Amino acid sequence: MNAVMEASTYHYLCQILIAEFDIDAEAMRPDAQLGDELGLDSIDAVDLLVHLRETTGHEIARERFKAVRTLQDIVNIIDSENIPLEQALST
């Protein structure tokens, strides 16, 4: 069950990053480095947190996000906080 949930969180996260942040779909891997490989910077991090807050109502602490290095790190935070990521997909 847990594995399925994680897989879908990862899937949703990729969709958000592709749709909202124009990240190259082929570069997506759970262990992809956010900065070097996906080209995400600190402004994207702020925008992502704001986007998640506005669409799901969940606030992720900035301190937790500072240690994030890979997509899987974000997935772990989202799962541990039970954030319904599907709500964050743009319709």
Next chain:
Amino acid sequence: MTPSEQNSIRTKPGQRNAFDGVWGIRLRRFWTALSFTVFPIGALLFGLVYAPLLWLLIWNRERRQRIARASVSKLFGFFFRFMGVTLHDFHIFGDLVGNLERPALIVANHITLVDAVCLMWLFPGADCVVKGSHWRNPIMMAAVRAAGYLRNDDDEHLLTEAVRRLTDGGSMVLFPQGTRVRAEEQPELKRGAAVLALRSHVDLLPIRIEVSPLTLRKGEPWSSIPERRVHFHIHILDRIAPAEYLASSNPSRREEREASHAITERLRELLL
């Protein structure tokens, strides 16, 4: 005296003058030591006497910040020109006065310790994005607090608050490379400045600072005196209207992101 009036040519670039040579270097070493004594004394007086008076006498925060910024600009102008008596000759290229009339996000490359001092003098009343550690630095804390500058160590607050202040019609000074770099390093521009301009619909005013010979860079002690008197040149370039990089007035996040990268690339060409 306004900055543009004092834009006089004391020495032609490349020409040797009395501030070069062995005695010139000795004089400039003495003057540097004097300058770096005058600045902290002035800053401490500001913090211990002037700032508390402002807090006591002017209760309206906006008005107090306006007065504090004007004072900071005057003090920085005095200090920068005081240094310039022997240490540098200073020229402005481009239209300063015309650009003071309309608000802008003023973006410059960052070479020396006194870049911000110079720009805060030239743009009185401007807001400034300042290193967060200055809020705990005994020399700088009074000035940055009284003037209500923006600290750079909280991304989300910086982003929203800077957009709010720029949308309100204020000008702001920002160094898109974040900090100075060491002699052996290449500066990298971050796209924050472009994002702020795009979100607040304010022009970017790029300013290229040229310093030769290079001095007061990061990691460079003040006591290393350049062999020649420094040419400190400020090039005020043409404004960049962020809307020109957008196809629509209501861009998606993707479009805004793309435009911010394009503007940052343009700034890289202009400033570095």
